Amino acid sequence: xxARIGVTGLAVMGANLARNLARHGHVVAVHNRSGSxxxxxxxxxxxxxxxVACETPEEFVAALERPRRVLVMVKAGAPTDAxxxxxxxxxxxGDMLVDGGNxxxxxxxxxEAALRERGVHFVGCGVSGGEEGALLGPSIMPGGSAxxxxxxxxxxxxxxxxxxxxxxxxxxxxxxxxxxVKMVHxxxxxxxxxxIAEAYDLLRxxxxxxxxELAGVFAEWNRGELSSYLIExxxxxxxxxxxxxxxxxxxxxxxRAEQKGTGRWTVQIALDLGVPVSGxxxxxxxxxxxxxxxxxxxARGLPGPPAPVAGPAGEGFVEDVRRALYASKIVxxxxxxxxIRAGSAEYGWAVDPGALATIWRGGCIIRxxxxxxxxxxxxxxxxxxxxxxxxxxxxxxxxxQRSWRRVVAAAAELGVPAPGFSSALAYYDALRAxxxxxxxxxxxxxxxxxxxxRRVDREGVFHTLWSGDRTEVEG
Ligand code: NBP
Numbered sequence: 387x388x389a390r391i392g393v394t395g396l397a398v399m400g401a402n403l404a405r406n407l408a409r410h411g412h413v414v415a416v417h418n419r420s421g422s423x424x425x426x427x428x429x430x431x432x433x434x435x436x437x438v439a440c441e442t443p444e445e446f447v448a449a450l451e452r453p454r455r456v457l458v459m460v461k462a463g464a465p466t467d468a469x470x471x472x473x474x475x476x477x478x479x480g481d482m483l484v485d486g487g488n489x490x491x492x493x494x495x496x497x498e499a500a501l502r503e504r505g506v507h508f509v510g511c512g513v514s515g516g517e518e519g520a521l522l523g524p525s526i527m528p529g530g531s532a533x534x535x536x537x538x539x540x541x542x543x544x545x546x547x548x549x550x551x552x553x554x555x556x557x558x559x560x561x562x563x564x565x566x567v568k569m570v571h572x573x574x575x576x577x578x579x580x581x582i583a584e585a586y587d588l589l590r591x592x593x594x595x596x597x598x599e600l601a602g603v604f605a606e607w608n609r610g611e612l613s614s615y616l617i618e619x620x621x622x623x624x625x626x627x628x629x630x631x632x633x634x635x636x637x638x639x640x641x642r643a644e645q646k647g648t649g650r651w652t653v654q655i656a657l658d659l660g661v662p663v664s665g666x667x668x669x670x671x672x673x674x675x676x677x678x679x680x681x682x683x684x685a686r687g688l689p690g691p692p693a694p695v696a697g698p699a700g701e702g703f704v705e706d707v708r709r710a711l712y713a714s715k716i717v718x719x720x721x722x723x724x725x726i727r728a729g730s731a732e733y734g735w736a737v738d739p740g741a742l743a744t745i746w747r748g749g750c751i752i753r754x755x756x757x758x759x760x761x762x763x764x765x766x767x768x769x770x771x772x773x774x775x776x777x778x779x780x781x782x783x784x785x786x787q788r789s790w791r792r793v794v795a796a797a798a799e800l801g802v803p804a805p806g807f808s809s810a811l812a813y814y815d816a817l818r819a820x821x822x823x824x825x826x827x828x829x830x831x832x833x834x835x836x837x838x839x840r841r842v843d844r845e846g847v848f849h850t851l852w853s854g855d856r857t858e859v860e861g
Pocket of ligand 1: 396459462517
């Protein structure tokens with residue numbers, strides 16, 4: 387029998403997706419550049435379902451039913467182009483080439499346009515959930531044509547995570563839409579992780595709590611509105627004790643955060659789109675600061691707040707930090723969803739933010755109860771201009787407000803860096819402000835560059851003759 391789908395690229399992600407497909411009863415053709423991975427997969431997991439092991443791309447393509455579905459799971463970048471070059475000539479009009487790697491959406495747009503000329507559907511498909519998700523149910527974000535989704539969707543929905551019986555997979559939009567939302571998903575993940583890290587740091591330094599005690603705090607928080615995969619694993623990591631030294635695991639790990647690049651892409655694209663994703667940007671920069679050993683070494687001797695600092699008070703502060711974390715998280719997600727809407731408008735994708743929140747409820751790294759609230763906000767008759775003004779979130783922010791301000795003030799008093807918490811609060815205050823100092827900036831711009839300004843009381847564009855008699859001219 388012919389295979390329903392083929393997977394090429396059998397490192398951990400590809401192998402686990404192939405197994406997931408096979409475990410769901412689909413015949414799966416498998417191929418890898420080096421045959422050893424293919425043989426290892428069949429040896430170790432061949433009994434889990436119906437695999438067709440293929441040595442060559444030609445053999446692989448011949449093993450697939452038509453129109454062919456080829457899932458590519460190789461390293462993003464040049465390897466993806468190499469695989470497309472190798473496989474595209476073997477495909478026929480109507481066939482589908484699906485890139486499940488972490489490609490940049492602009493690469494996906496380029497590849498989609500090139501393959502469309504040959505009549506081949508190129509589907510840039512975001513996959514989140516890591517190795518375990520790939521095997522047991524990821525969140526899947528396919529872009530590409532609606533026609534390709536009709537042929538691929540049922541298979542992908544079959545292997546995706548399910549929440550309340552709803553698959554965490556939906557057609558996101560044409561060409562690069564899937565990889566774009568996967569990119570922003572990762573950006574939001576950066577912001578969420580940074581906020582959790584700040585909460586930990588503030589409680590540890592502010593109250594002197596131990597990692598083990600903090601594990602308990604996060605486990606408790608995971609039972610409420612913050613309930614999420616990231617909070618859950620935070621408790622697990624904080625509870626871990628290093629076998630070699632007996633010290634808390636978190637104290638023996640070097641405090642330099644690494645990054646692969648999707649957070650940075652999110653911020654770069656947000657700058658191009660003019661969307662203020664300050665939460666994601668602060669998270670990316672915080673990782674950069676942590677990783678700059680030379681800079682940190684040089685600055686280590688700079689003075690902090692004069693001792694003794696009046697530290698925050700016990701139980702009340704724990705609840706303050708929880709509320710500040712929730713409020714800051716709302717801001718970070720609101721900004722991420724704003725970026726998705728801006729990208730969708732820029733590229734004409736018509737991405738449905740509510741559908742996205744729905745498929746992020748399970749399978750992916752940012753999965754959380756919270757996503758249900760976002761889904762509901764976008765299900766309202768009138769789409770909120772920002773999630774901050776959707777009734778549920780507006781109320782949550784109002785409730786958190788006093789705690790949020792106390793925590794940001796405490797961070798400054800203690801000298802504990804909390805860029806995520808403070809920038810989120812600054813964004814909230816900027817959005818709700820009656821007047822912003824941008825008026826002064828316009829004045830400065832007009833002064834040194836005759837950049838002109840608008841007035842609050844009259845239509846038109848104005849300039850003041852700053853180096854002359856300082857009268858105003860219209861023009
Ligand atoms: P890797 O990203 O480590 O890629 C290894 C695979 O790429 C191997 O199958 C390798 O073949 C193949 N490959 C390379 Br490298 N260059 C190639 C070329 N020129 N031609 C053909 N094949 C080539 O694998 P991974 O960690 O499984 O991730 C796969 C994709 O999924 C990546 O894009 C990744 O960003 C994305 N992703 C990963 C995760 C995760 O948690 N790891 C989550 C979500 C998405 P070989 O065996 O012959 O060297």
